[in-house]
Amino acid sequence: MDTHIEQLLEYILKGSEHEVHKHLPAAKQERDEIKQLVGTQESSQTEAYGKLKVWLEQLEQGKEIFRGKATQTLQVFRDHLKPLLKNIEEQRHYTDTTRASDHDTDNRRSFKASNPIERNREVSEAIQKAEQEKNIIERSKRAGQALRHNNPDIADLSDTNRPTKIAERFSELYDNEWTEAFEKLSKNKITDKKAIGLLLHIVQSTNTFCKEQAETMITSMISSFNQNKETDQEKQMKVKAEEAIPRLKWDFAEEVISMCERLKIPKPSNDGVLIRFAKQATELCWWMNVQDPPVYMCPTDDTRKTDFDPNLYRAYTKTGKHLDFYVWPALKLHENGGVLYKGVAQMTN
Structure with missing residues (x-):
């Protein structure tokens, strides 16, 4: 199934200006969804996202988009970025199918919340879990710093100028x-x-x-x-x-x-x-x-x-x-x- 970005590119190749403007907002939304994932992906996806971002900005500004560039952008998108959108759709489907079971779980939790002993036990477990997660994060942070030291092949993903x-x-x-x-x-x-x-x-x-x-x-x-x-x-x-x-x-x-x-x-x-x-x-x-x-x-x-x-x-x-x-x-x-x-x-x- 074609994405909105693919449809937009194909309408540019067909010269259908009305359909281009119609699909532009949805294509930009797909671009924003890709952005959430591409930051930690390999460099080919990072480069592909950069080209798509520039291309959409030029289109939004009313700049002329040549057919050759549209064709190239379409191929780059399909090779490197479309699989990310597919992963997003699969995640949405998984979320929808689990909501019903979550509703039943919430009913059981409401019973536990009305019981003081049960509530205290859950609070104690939550505090212990938070402490464990904090320790794990600190150890991971120290390990990451040690790995990056004198090792240029490991990137610091928090650095915007990496x-x-x-x-x-x-x-x-x-x-x-x-x-x-x-x-x-x-x-x-x-x-x-x-x-x-x-x-x-x-x-x-x-x-x-x-x-x-x-x-x-x-x-x-x-x-x-x-x-x-x-x-x-x-x-x-x-x-x-x-x-x-x-x-x-x-x-x-x-x-x-x-x-x-x-x-x-x-x-x-x-x-x-x-x-x-x-x-x-x-x-x-x-x-x-x-x-x-x-x-x-x-x-x-x-x-x-x-x-x-x-x-x-x-x-x-x-x-x-x-x-x-x-x-x-x-x-x-x-x-x-x-x-x-x-x-x-x-x-x-």
Whole structure:
């Protein structure tokens, strides 16, 4: 049975605008249900949810949705997210079938509640159970902290800037700000390949910039921690990292303006799409580099095509056996870690 999201995508492909608006609210409700589950799922589902979220927001804002993107979104949804909705429906069915038996149980409990001895016994058991659960939670928390220490493959799900979340936002950056900046450059009569090269250079340059800034900040903070042993180091590191973001964005934005002048590209405005792209890229690269260990952005040097790993990239507009040029970087959990996000590359035969 088709979900509301599938029906919405299929009506877009058919060009039925009335049915699209009719199914949009129900599709958004399904998206919100998926959100409750996807946070703890594998990275493929996290990335798929990110694309669906962006796509629905664009549709709600009245932006034109191309048929190719709708077809791609439909396939991604069916492969990675539809099973989650199926699990939700099965859970609802289970809940409905147990309500009748719960009603009988409530009647028996009302008898126990009227008996003082029985009531005291239940209160005592409830207190004991609460104590046991509290102890279990504390032990689990300590065990989780011990496991995560010096182990980047285990994520802290309470951290909104953990690597999987950064990768999700990095994917959204490519889908949204990158596309807007690319279209703006194209309108200035810049070739597609040159525009792609500029945007790729910007994201790689800000990653290098943020890496240097992060190393400086961490070195300074470690010196401070050595003087004050009682400081909550992890908390202080996050606070300092957050405070640094506005300055880093503006510093690198100025570098992008200088970069455009050197390349004889029209100077971007401070609130233009190219600067917005650069600032968002800077914030994400900053969070990548303050991780322990840092998230690794794979090199995109066209002069070293022999190092190209096809397992780290998906095709841009052409498929093939060999690399033509890079479009968007791939991310790894750390330099020797697993793939966090597949990049984009133009292929050729």
